[in-house]
Amino acid sequence: MTVPLLDIENLTVTFPTATGPVDVVKGISFSLGRERLGIVGESGSGKSMTGRAILKLIRRPGRVTADEMVFDGIDLTTQSEKDMRHLRGARISMVMQDPKFSLNPVMTVGAQIAEALVTHKKLPRRELQARVLSMLEAVRINEPERVARLYPHEVSGGMGQRIMIAMMLIPEPDLLIADEPTSALDVSVQAQVLDIIDDLVTGKGMGLILISHDLNLVARYCDRILVMNGGEIVEECKASELHQARHPYTRGLLAAMPRMDEDREELPVLDRSTWTTGAGT
Amino acid sequence: MTDAAIHLENLSISYGKTPVVHDVTFSVAEGESFALVGESGSGKSTILRAITGLAPDWTGAISVLGKPRGHAPDRDFAKICQMVFQDPYGSIHPRKTVDDCLAEPLAVHGIGGRDTRVKDMLAAVGLDQRFRFRFPHQLSGGQRQRVAIARALMLEPRVMLLDEPTSALDVSVQAEILNLLKKLRREQGLTYLMVTHNLPVVSFLCDRLAVMRHGRVVEIADVAALKTGRLADPYSRELYAASGGALQPA
Numbered sequence: 001m002t003v004p005l006l007d008i009e010n011l012t013v014t015f016p017t018a019t020g021p022v023d024v025v026k027g028i029s030f031s032l033g034r035e036r037l038g039i040v041g042e043s044g045s046g047k048s049m050t051g052r053a054i055l056k057l058i059r060r061p062g063r064v065t066a067d068e069m070v071f072d073g074i075d076l077t078t079q080s081e082k083d084m085r086h087l088r089g090a091r092i093s094m095v096m097q098d099p100k101f102s103l104n105p106v107m108t109v110g111a112q113i114a115e116a117l118v119t120h121k122k123l124p125r126r127e128l129q130a131r132v133l134s135m136l137e138a139v140r141i142n143e144p145e146r147v148a149r150l151y152p153h154e155v156s157g158g159m160g161q162r163i164m165i166a167m168m169l170i171p172e173p174d175l176l177i178a179d180e181p182t183s184a185l186d187v188s189v190q191a192q193v194l195d196i197i198d199d200l201v202t203g204k205g206m207g208l209i210l211i212s213h214d215l216n217l218v219a220r221y222c223d224r225i226l227v228m229n230g231g232e233i234v235e236e237c238k239a240s241e242l243h244q245a246r247h248p249y250t251r252g253l254l255a256a257m258p259r260m261d262e263d264r265e266e267l268p269v270l271d272r273s274t275w276t277t278g279a280g281t
Numbered sequence: 282m283t284d285a286a287i288h289l290e291n292l293s294i295s296y297g298k299t300p301v302v303h304d305v306t307f308s309v310a311e312g313e314s315f316a317l318v319g320e321s322g323s324g325k326s327t328i329l330r331a332i333t334g335l336a337p338d339w340t341g342a343i344s345v346l347g348k349p350r351g352h353a354p355d356r357d358f359a360k361i362c363q364m365v366f367q368d369p370y371g372s373i374h375p376r377k378t379v380d381d382c383l384a385e386p387l388a389v390h391g392i393g394g395r396d397t398r399v400k401d402m403l404a405a406v407g408l409d410q411r412f413r414f415r416f417p418h419q420l421s422g423g424q425r426q427r428v429a430i431a432r433a434l435m436l437e438p439r440v441m442l443l444d445e446p447t448s449a450l451d452v453s454v455q456a457e458i459l460n461l462l463k464k465l466r467r468e469q470g471l472t473y474l475m476v477t478h479n480l481p482v483v484s485f486l487c488d489r490l491a492v493m494r495h496g497r498v499v500e501i502a503d504v505a506a507l508k509t510g511r512l513a514d515p516y517s518r519e520l521y522a523a524s525g526g527a528l529q530p531a
Contacts, residue, residue, distance in 0.1 A: 042451040042452075042453055042454065043421060043422060043451050043454075044421065156321070156322075157321065186320050186321050186478055187478050187479065187480075187520075187523050187524050188320055188478075188519075188520065188523045189320075189321075191523060213451045213452055214452065215452070252453065253452060253453055256452050256453045256455070256456035257452050257456070257481070258456070258459065258479075258481040258482055258484060258485040259481055259484070260480060260481050260484055260507070260508065260510075260521075260524070261484065261508040261509070262481060262484040262485040262508070263508075264485075266460050266463065267456040267459055267460055267485065268456070269453070269456050269457050269460060270453045270456075
């Protein structure tokens with residue numbers, strides 16, 4: 001591998017609680033080239049916190065420490081808030097889980113997408129408008145002119161998520177962090193949205209971190225998978241080799257999913273006692 | 282039909298002037314687990330809402346355990362039929378403790394022995410007693426959904442309406458909740474009418490399914506047909522392919 005796009009060494013995220021500080025991410029290390037990396041785990045495994053830590057979006061009292069957090073030659077640990085603002089959106093951007101809560105309800109869709117671009121680059125208005133419309137087309141929205149004038153409450157969930165993606169990709173970042181981009185969507189729409197992300201990411205040669213709890217979905221859309229549990233990476237494997245995963249946690253997750261031709265009387269449930277180290281108690 | 286737990290006949294539902302569900306007829310036998318599947322906006326949740334009385338603008342006939350359902354709120358109806366909502370983050374009162382939430386249906390219906398009933402119910406849904414005096418924000422999604430299921434079961438209903446009970450949860454937690462629902466159904470002989478868009482879940486928990494699209498039932502099939510992929514309607518097959526694809530490793 002050449003110089004990685006993102007290199008993370010010993011990343012820890014800590015939150016203070018009444019019973020003392022809790023490490024939600026416990027010293028994880030990984031590096032990412034211009035590839036598609038999936039981070040899988042349950043709620044509370046620290047996968048979203050990892051994504052947020054990369055963008056330094058963790059607010060006090062949360063604390064982020066890392067031996068090394070380098071994005072494309074830039075040391076993220078020493079960047080000021082002001083410097084981070086130049087990175088966020090322009091170089092690294094993030095698609096959040098629920099379009100209902102992450103779009104501004106009082107701005108039209110077109111204005112929001114334009115804002116994402118103007119923040120980082122001054123453009124004449126006409127060109128701006130053209131870029132917005134072509135971006136909406138790229139995320140396969142029919143009638144982009146009409147949709148650009150709508151407010152977020154007037155669009156469906158799937159469309160909202162596509163708008164989010166348009167907004168995140170319009171400044172042409174190098175790294176896209178997608179935090180559960182489809183868990184608020186229907187099965188039929190899910191595939192469409194992921195296909196769009198996949199097309200745009202591979203087309204532009206970006207890096208992608210796809211954070212999800214759905215193992216199969218990640219296996220389909222990523223090259224490499226990190227399985228997280230309790231703030232640690234328990235397994236790292238190629239997406240194609242997921243079904244030979246060895247760690248009991250990964251195997252447990254795979255088994256817990258109902259299948260289409262389900263004949264088991266009861267689904268195997270993760271026996272958390274076998275590998276967790278008493279975290280959270 | 283007297284032995285049907287839920288019987289719907291020519292049910293049409295509208296929100297204001299917008300018709301949402303058109304002429305739906307099906308019945309669910311007692312002790313059966315029946316699924317309604319379809320994409321967002323196909324009217325599947327609306328049917329559940331009409332049965333519980335949350336969408337009062339309907340025509341046709343609804344009967345539950347042989348009793349016809351009127352349009353007005355019905356206290357006796359609540360004792361036989363309860364609903365679990367999709368989003369455990371939105372369906373539980375944020376400023377009431379788990380204990381208040383579970384005791385409220387008992388208070389409304391004037392049922393005594395609340396303390397033991399709440400304790401027993403927490404045990405039945407697999408929640409530790411220490412969660413009893415917590416607020417919803419102190420619980421995880423799976424724990425909240427357990428509270429929502431517990432609340433629905435407090436009045437010992439015989440029919441449960443489940444509106445996507447696991448779609449907001451992790452796969453591993455989903456497995457726990459599905460096992461719990463299956464166990465409760467076995468132990469208490471419940472009838473389930475479940476809305477979902479996750480076909481594998483249907484395959485695990487249900488006996489029959491109805492596929493809905495644009496407010497109409499396009500197909501009613503046995504779960505065996507789902508397991509072998511022998512659905513007849515083109516739309517059902519499309520849905521099957523979309524979720525079957527999601528299941529097959531690439």
